[in-house]
Amino acid sequence: MTSLKMLETVTFRLGLLLLVRGGWWNVLFLLEGIISLVNVYKEGKGSIDQRVLLEQLASFGNRLREGDAPVHAxxxxxxxxxxxxxxxxEAEHFSLEIYEKQFRLFEKKLLLEEELDAEFAASRLRMGIMKYLPILSxxxxxxxxxxxxxxxxRIGCGVGLLLNYHVATRLEKPS
Amino acid sequence: MIGITSFVFLRLVKGALLRKISELFSLRGNRGADLLFRLTYSTQESVHELFLFSWVMRLIDMGSVFLLSAGLLTLLDISTGYILGAFCFTLLAGLLKLHSRVQQNQHRLIEEMSSFVFRYEMALLGGQNQYLAIREAAKSLALFDAKEDVEGYAQELEKLFQASKWMVIKKVIILLERGKHFTGESLSMDFAQVSSELFERYARAKKLELEKRENLILLPMSANMLIMIIYVAVPFLAEFIWR
Structure with a gap:
């Protein structure tokens, strides 16, 4: 996902550079692109993959079921x-039953988020097309x-497209 | 001149205006408490009053700035239309900010209540007595401090119910009442019902948020189309005008 985002950032900036071709303005757009790229990389590095977390929690649950003490597991x-x-x-009243209940709740929330994400994919695709279509045309x-x-x-349109790109990226992110 | 005079007048009556609002606030009884709760995420009246004051102060400051700017622009013989535009834009931004605050607080209430009910149930299942279980669970709610007995928590939740008008909170209060007479295991059906209602509410809130995002995303899309049209049309229009 992070590499896709980075590719999107690079392609969009390349399109902008081709469109503007404005000497010093190119440097500004390039600088902004590098900052965005670093931000995308940092965000991707800091985020936790929910599926990996689910796997880790499931293996922790398995250990508890096998009879390990909670602290040891x-x-x-x-x-x-x-x-x-x-x-x-490590809480005093922690038990396997409690853990299973909270694990089921976590699974339910994760499934809901996946479902919503799939629903939003169509809008994301539309927005993706609309990010590139103006530059291409x-x-x-x-x-x-x-x-x-x-x-x-050219510069005015470039700045406008860049602003819209940032607004759309912000809206695409779940709160 | 009218703008500058109004600006001076507004600055002079600012204190009196705030005093009047304070008087009206004490007279208002329970009216508007639900809206203030949604905006502040607190059931305390002092927090509501502070919030109201800060927003009235902001409004007065904003009004002063616009009146002064309008006065100065008139003196410089520039159209005041720009100020009116900026005023509308700021007002819109303020309303959007309030709306997003209400929504954030709603999400927070749902999440904190889910966590509260869950922790309360788990603590009861873990064998803790009712008071300790509630005290443990209440740590996940930022709405009230620790109380000395179960009754204190029930009263706080009652206040929360009055402010939020949300039936699930009433069910939680009933659950606390039943907890005095029954064990955690015999209440499992009630807990399951409340938890499923909370989850449904959570799912609905998430879906609403998604719909909002889907609608909002039309804005940058339309703006991109507009930029494209401007890019195509401006050179032709410019040529047409200059000829």
Whole structure:
């Protein structure tokens, strides 16, 4: 997912550079692109894959079922990010029954999030097309007509497209 | 001149205006408590009053800035239409901010209540007595501090029910009442019912948020189309105008 996002960031900036072709403005767009790329990389690195977490929690549950003591199983499971709403294995009243209940709840929430994510995929695709379509059509138009659009207009459109790109990226992210 | 005079007048009456609002606030009884709860995520009146004051202050400051700017622009012989546009834009942004705050607080209430019910049930299953179980569970709720007995927690939840008008909270209060007479295991059906209602609410809130995002995403899409049209049309229009 992170590599896809990074590819998207790079392709969009390349399109913008081709569209603007405005000397120092190119440097500014390039600089903004590098900052965005670093941010995407950092976000991807910091996020926790929910499926991996589910796997870790399931293996922790298996250890408990096999008869391991909660503290011992917890030390061996090496869970990356134990959900905040869960009762901690080191808590006094923690038991297998409690763990199974909270695990089922976690699974239910994860399934719901996946379902919603799948529903949102169509909108994301539409937005993805709309991010590139204007740049592509502008470049095609310029190529076919052979007339050079004024620099100020190219820069204005570039900045507008970039702003829209950031607004759309923000909206695509789940809160 | 009218703008500058109004600005000075507004700054002078600011204190009196705030005093009047304070008086009205004490007279209002229970009216508007639900809206204030949604905005502040607190059942305490002092927090509501503070919130109201801070927003009224912001409104007065914003009004002063616009009046002063309008006065100065008139003196410089520039159209005041720009200020009116900026005013509408700021007002819209403020309303959107309030709306998103209400939504955030709603999500927070659902999540904290789910966590509260879950922890309460688990603590009862773990063999703790009712008071200790509630005290443990209440740590996940940022709405009230630790109380000395179960009755104190029930009263706080009653206040929360009055403010949020949410039936699930009433069910939780009933659950606390039943907890005085029954064990955790015999209440498992009630807990299952409340938990499933909370989950349904959580799912509905998530779906609503998704729909909102789907609608909002149309904005940058339309803006991109507009940019494309401008890019195509402006050179032709410019040529047409300059000829």
């Amino acid at each position: 917890w030390e061996r499971a090496n869970v990356q990010s134990y959900p905040r709403e869960f009762i901690h294995p 502008m470049l095609m138009l310029e190529g076919f007509s052979g007339r050079i659009t004024p620099l100020a207009l």
